[in-house]
Amino acid sequence: MSDVKNGALGPYGLNGRVAVVTGGSSGVGAASVQRLAELGATVAIGYNSGRDRAEALAASLPGIGHLPLYLPMTDSGAIRAAAAEVEARLGRADVLVNSAGVTRAVQHADLEAMDDETFDRILVTNVRGPFSTIRAFAPLLKRSGDAVVVNISSLAAINGLGSSIAYCASKAALDTMTMSLARVLGPEIRVIGISPAGVDTQFVPGRSREAVLKQAALTPLKVVCQADDVALAVVAAVTHLRLTTGSTLLVDGGRHL
Structure with a gap:
């Protein structure tokens, strides 16, 4: 993101840039929306039911x-329509954060x-959904010439521990897809x-904050x-x-150690 060096927010500002965040109405997605906007980006806040x-x-x-x-992850037609809306109303896309997920x-x-x-619902939402979103937004992102896709994954992809086996499998697939797409979308993306x-959110239905605290206590940083x-x-x-x-x-927090 080198062409914003003269922006008001300095060399790492996102003035004039457009970011699209799936699952942007809550949790990690909403926090990412907030941070990107604070850096000067105009943000498309993707939602399904929110x-x-x-x-x-x-x-x-x-x-x-x-x-x-x-921007629902289970409907590729709606995802393409969302990409067209971003192009029509915002004119560009420079950042895509795939934060939407389910478990x-x-x-x-x-x-x-x-x-x-x-x-099936977990795999379609967590794997096909991000792929469909990247596919739909790729032309806009390539036009940027210096774009970034960020896929929100999980440690569950590595250690096989998570809310369900299907969730672990979906995030492992997402990690592999990150590698595959990096090869074919560079150098523009x-x-x-x-x-x-x-993460201390309501993402996992039924998970208590005590469970989150217990997980954190097992990490070297204990945060x-x-x-x-x-x-x-x-x-x-x-x-x-x-x-x-x-x-x-x-x-x-070092939980993988």
Whole structure:
């Protein structure tokens, strides 16, 4: 993002840039929206069922032109329509953060509890959805010439521990897709993954904050990961990690050790 060096926010500002964030109305997505807007970006806040949240967030952000955007991960036609809307209304896309995802808490040992419908929903939302989004926005991103895609993954992709086996598998697929797409989308687009562990959000249905605290206690840093910690890593990937692509970065307090 080198052509914003003369912007009001200095060499790492995003003045004049457009960022699209899927799952942008809550959790890690909303925190990323906030950070990107603070750096001067105009943000399209992707939502599925959280329209009211997206609209309220857009109204609260610094800057102007922020766009609540219907962007469901299970409908490729709607995703292409969202890309067309961004082009028509904002004229460009320089950053794409794939933060939308879904899971369901299912004990790994209870194979029968993981029904086909749940398994398919997790894979479609967490794997095909980001792919479809990247595919739809790729022409706009390439036109930028210095674009970044950030895929929000999970430590579960590496250690196989997570809310469900299907969720772990979906994030492992996302990490592999990050590598594959980095090869074919460069040099115009960098593709970077961010893998947190035990973020203090309501993402996992039924997970208590006590469970999150317990996970944090098992890490060397013993710090609970907040959504903003992940958002800061997203910003670093966009603005600072200029020679990084095809890699997935851990933001886990050392939990992998």
